[in-house]
Amino acid sequence: MxxxxxxxxxxxxxxxxGATGAQVYPLIRKIDTVSSNSYLIQTPDAILxxxxxGLPEQAExxxxxxxxxxxxxxxxxFIILTHIHTDHFYGIQNVPAFxxxxxxxxxxxxxxxxxxxxxxKRYTLADLFSLTLRPMxxxxxxxxxxxREHPGIPAELCVANGGRxxxxxxxxxxxxxxxxxxxxxxxxxxxxxxxxxxxxxxVDSICIRIGSVLFIGDLLFAANPGVAGLVGWSQEQLIxxxxxxxxxxxxxxxxxxxxxxxxLIMAGDAAKTLAMVKRDTLALTDIAELSPDRAxxxxxxxxxxxxxxxxxFTIMAGRLYYVGYVLEELGESEIADETRALIHGxxxxxxxxxxxxxxxxxxxxxxxxxxxxxxxxxxxxKMQRIFNKDELADIxxxxxxxxxxxxxxxxxxxxRGFTPPREITVxxxxxxxxxxxxxxxxxxxxxxxxxxxxxxxxxFARILLARLGTRPLLDEVDFAMNEPAGPVPVAxxxxxxxxxLTYILEDLVxxxxxxxxxxxxxxxxxxxxxxxxxxxxxxxxxxxxTTRFLSGLCERAGGSLTCSRExxxxxxxxxxxxxxx
Amino acid sequence: xxxxxNNKDNATILSIAGRVDTATAPVLEQAINKEIEAGHRRVxxxxxxxxxxxxxxxxxxxxxxxxxxxxxxxxxxxxxxxEVLKILKLAGFTSIFSIYPSEGEALAGW
Numbered sequence: 001m002x003x004x005x006x007x008x009x010x011x012x013x014x015x016x017x018g019a020t021g022a023q024v025y026p027l028i029r030k031i032d033t034v035s036s037n038s039y040l041i042q043t044p045d046a047i048l049x050x051x052x053x054g055l056p057e058q059a060e061x062x063x064x065x066x067x068x069x070x071x072x073x074x075x076x077x078f079i080i081l082t083h084i085h086t087d088h089f090y091g092i093q094n095v096p097a098f099x100x101x102x103x104x105x106x107x108x109x110x111x112x113x114x115x116x117x118x119x120x121k122r123y124t125l126a127d128l129f130s131l132t133l134r135p136m137x138x139x140x141x142x143x144x145x146x147x148r149e150h151p152g153i154p155a156e157l158c159v160a161n162g163g164r165x166x167x168x169x170x171x172x173x174x175x176x177x178x179x180x181x182x183x184x185x186x187x188x189x190x191x192x193x194x195x196x197x198x199x200x201x202x203v204d205s206i207c208i209r210i211g212s213v214l215f216i217g218d219l220l221f222a223a224n225p226g227v228a229g230l231v232g233w234s235q236e237q238l239i240x241x242x243x244x245x246x247x248x249x250x251x252x253x254x255x256x257x258x259x260x261x262x263x264l265i266m267a268g269d270a271a272k273t274l275a276m277v278k279r280d281t282l283a284l285t286d287i288a289e290l291s292p293d294r295a296x297x298x299x300x301x302x303x304x305x306x307x308x309x310x311x312x313f314t315i316m317a318g319r320l321y322y323v324g325y326v327l328e329e330l331g332e333s334e335i336a337d338e339t340r341a342l343i344h345g346x347x348x349x350x351x352x353x354x355x356x357x358x359x360x361x362x363x364x365x366x367x368x369x370x371x372x373x374x375x376x377x378x379x380x381x382k383m384q385r386i387f388n389k390d391e392l393a394d395i396x397x398x399x400x401x402x403x404x405x406x407x408x409x410x411x412x413x414x415x416r417g418f419t420p421p422r423e424i425t426v427x428x429x430x431x432x433x434x435x436x437x438x439x440x441x442x443x444x445x446x447x448x449x450x451x452x453x454x455x456x457x458x459x460f461a462r463i464l465l466a467r468l469g470t471r472p473l474l475d476e477v478d479f480a481m482n483e484p485a486g487p488v489p490v491a492x493x494x495x496x497x498x499x500x501l502t503y504i505l506e507d508l509v510x511x512x513x514x515x516x517x518x519x520x521x522x523x524x525x526x527x528x529x530x531x532x533x534x535x536x537x538x539x540x541x542x543x544x545x546t547t548r549f550l551s552g553l554c555e556r557a558g559g560s561l562t563c564s565r566e567x568x569x570x571x572x573x574x575x576x577x578x579x580x581x
Numbered sequence: 582x583x584x585x586x587n588n589k590d591n592a593t594i595l596s597i598a599g600r601v602d603t604a605t606a607p608v609l610e611q612a613i614n615k616e617i618e619a620g621h622r623r624v625x626x627x628x629x630x631x632x633x634x635x636x637x638x639x640x641x642x643x644x645x646x647x648x649x650x651x652x653x654x655x656x657x658x659x660x661x662x663x664e665v666l667k668i669l670k671l672a673g674f675t676s677i678f679s680i681y682p683s684e685g686e687a688l689a690g691w
Contacts, residue, residue: 311668317636318672325643325677345636349603352635471673510667 007264008213008256016041017255019191019211025065027058028263033129033226033374036088036260038062039215042069045187046163047077050208050215051088051260052098059091059098067097076163077104078140078186082217082260083205084112085125085230086133093134105139105161109197112204113138122231123202128292128370140165142206143182143197163187179207179244198245200238200281202230207245212255212267219245220259220273223280225381226374229290229417238281246274287417292369298415299369302376303359304549305411308503309383310352312404317343319396323468339395339465344386355379377415380408394462395469399439403499424558427494428487429527429577433518436501437481440473473502473509474516483520490527490577496557501531503550504573508533513571525578532572535565584612590688592655593621598630601638610641617645622654625687629660634668642669646677659687 008014008026016022025040035054040047040062047069052059066077079098081089092098108116115123119135126133139159150169157165166185172178180197194209201222208215221227222238248254249270257265265273288294320343327336358375361367387408393401445467453459508516513533521528547563550573554561559577582599593616601609616624624645642658649656659681661669669675681687 311664314634314636314639314668315671318639318668318674321636321639321643322673322677325647328647343636345640346603349635349637353603471671473671506671507667510670511663512666512670 007266008258013042016191016210017212018253019043019213021189022191022210024213026258026264027053027062029053029058029261031261033371034087035091036082036218037258037262039258040065040069041210042075043186043190044073045075045190047075048186048193048210049077049079050258051082051217052079052092054087054090056091056094059095063095063097070103076159076161076186078161078163079104079106080142080208081106081108081112082208082215083202084108084116084123085202085218086129086131087125088217088260089116090126090131090133093136103161105159105163106136107140107142108138109195109204109206110141110144112202113141115204123204125230128230128290128295128368130368142195143169143180177240177243177247179241179248196244196248198241199232200234200236200241201227202232203234203237204232205241207248209248209254212253213258214245214249214254214256215258216245216260218260220265220277221261223277223284225377225412225416226290226370228281228284229287229294231289231291233289235281235284235287239278242274242278242281246271246278249274284416290370290417294417295368295370295373298373299376301414301552302373302411304552305407306352306355306359306376306379308549309380309404309407310356312400312407313343313348313352313383316392316396316400316404317345317348319400319469319471320392321345323395323465326468335461335465342388342391342395344388347386348383351379351382373415376411380411384408384412395465397444397470397473399502403502406495406499422493422496422556424491424493426489427492427497429490429492429520429529430483430486430488432494432497433481433483433501433520433529436498437474437479437518440502440505441475441479443467443472443475444470473505476514477509478515479518480516481518481520483518484522488520488522488527490558492558492577493556496553497559500550500553500557500561500575503553504531508571511535511571525576527577529559529575529577530572531575532570535569535571582608584609586612586616588621589684592623592625592688592691594625594627594684596627596630600633600635601631601641602633602635603637606635606637606641609638610644613641613645614648617648622649622651623691624649624656625684626658627660627684628658628662628665629683631665632662634665639668639672639674642674643677655691657681657687657691659684 008024010026010028013023013025016024022041022043027038029035029037035058036051038053038058039050047066049062052062098104116136116138119133121127121133124133151171152168154166154168157167159165164187168183170181172180182195183192185192191210196207198205198207198219201218205217207217219241249267254267256267257270320340324336324340327339355375359372362372389401389405445463449463450467453463516533519530551561554575559575562574564572582597582601582605585596587594595612597609613624646656657679660683661680669680681690
């Protein structure tokens with residue numbers, strides 16, 4: 001029986017809303033990249049399987065249900081793919097009952113059908129997921145341009161599996177936002193099935209309407225990081241498809257949308273969701289294709305990024321706990337609890353642990369880059385949602401909060417297929433380093449600030465929190481610069497260079513250096529900035545792993561970085577900037 | 582994470598090996614509390630085999646510092662890796678409890 005709220009009940013046969021005589025059996029999976037939802041439909045004359053999914057066991061389970069149906073009444077079976085990505089069909093490649101029987105006819109949009117028949121690993125994403133792909137015969141090519149020759153006139157089609165189809169093709173109307181359409185009636189008495197060409201997620205994506213149910217494949221996921229930019233993805237086509245399906249839904253008669261992944265969407269909620277996906281899609285101009293090489297780059301960057309994110313969030317949490325500790329000493333337990341809660345320490349720890357566990361398993365089992373990159377995107381997306389950056393920046397060092405924010409957003413930007421923003425400008429490196437050092441030497445709240453807030457309870461509380469939460473990095477450090485006289489112009493990205501210098505100073509101070517020297521030297525080939533600090537007895541055990549992260553950051557800043565530990569107890573970072581202006 | 586407990590020179594030394602993270606921080610807290618409840622109020626944590634500390638681990642360290650702030654109490658950490666030392670220093674914890682390079686230096690400093 002259908003659920004009373006208009007939803008469909010998973011793994012049960014129930015009347016298909018709006019289609020007399022048809023029943024639907026939904027298989028709804030938790031969202032992942034391995035396998036899609038599947039929807040079985042039986043009519044008096046045919047059994048339709050929309051998206052058998054990516055897993056053989058899923059296909060086998062569905063085959064059992066199909067077999068039971070055929071025992072009740074033997075009917076031809078049609079497998080319809082909303083598109084030919086492996087997570088929607090790969091399961092049937094290894095289930096002979098599906099792949100090699102004449103009872104079963106495969107149906108896909110014209111472009112997808114051609115790609116399946118030639119065993120195209122790129123368009124099916126088999127190469128991205130390192131899957132072996134056998135070419136597959138597709139019995140019915142849907143929405144083929146050639147079939148528009150007799151628009152609106154039904155054509156009878158006899159299929160090798162014994163099915164008799166009535167196919168009607170319609171010409172797209174320039175004035176109508178509705179997508180290109182084809183209708184098929186399976187047998188004499190079944191409901192008409194409407195097929196809409198909705199490219200964008202892939203060239204062959206289709207939506208399928210039966211009764212008041214609309215099967216939409218991956219239309220609503222097409223703007224997600226790690227999905228946008230897949231081969232065949234098109235921003236322009238996706239926007240048009242979203243508008244077309246939006247018009248179809250708003251035209252009435254649709255009660256529920258069945259996506260390729262995750263829970264069903266009631267028609268009343270669809271307009272908002274479609275609008276959100278369109279808004280996200282509009283922002284995705286000129287993104288790079290998500291190829292196996294880019295997935296590997298994203299996975300490598302994800303691990304570097306997560307290592308730094310882990311450290312920064314742990315330090316920020318520690319700062320808040322420290323503030324909370326002092327506040328409790330002052331008898332301010334309530335404010336202490338509120339302050340500690342700002343960082344969502346347990347939730348952040350769980351997310352960071354989840355990524356590390358996934359990454360360890362990934363390396364142990366030789367997993368795919370795309371999976372690691374997607375996991376990082378998922379974890380970072382959740383971290384962004386619980387990161388109270390504005391409130392935290394009022395208490396702890398803004399530099400730390402902003403760097404954490406940039407790390408998270410740079411990864412999502414990069415994973416979406418954009419290059420993280422970089423702005424190379426001519427900058428006086430002397431002045432910039434002096435300003436960075438000054439910023440790390442002075443407290444954000446002076447004694448005067450504390451005194452002047454004494455009469456205002458709220459202002460005093462704010463100043464007190466900031467006073468406790470911020471710690472000038474170079475406060476207890478003997479810091480000196482040895483620079484040439486006058487300005488030294490170089491071409492760098494100021495923000496990235498500032499971040500780089502701050503990370504280096506934190507590394508030195510954090511591992512015990514209490515003497516830090518910065519030298520700036522001009523030469524024929526460019527400018528060389530050296531930052532060196534004494535190595536404390538604590539800091540001699542092992543070289544930090546973050547050198548690769550810092551090297552990448554230095555490249556984005558416009559330079560190149562080397563790091564050395566010298567026998568006389570010095571740790572030295574050298575930044576070479578070639579293009580002196 | 583493994584914890585080995587030794588009593589030496591009127592001090593209780595807990596040597597920790599592994600990661601102090603969401604899963605293991607409560608285990609460390611229990612081990613420390615057990616010693617404090619037994620009246621051992623001069624506690625040294627040897628972190629020389631600790632590769633990672635999470636915010637949950639930091640919370641345990643502060644909770645311990647809070648319990649051991651009596652005039653005759655002692656609480657210190659020694660043998661930190663550069664990664665863990667950096668986190669404790671930049672979080673500001675070095676103003677709450679002392680950090681020493683080794684067990685010997687910690688006990689000598691008490």
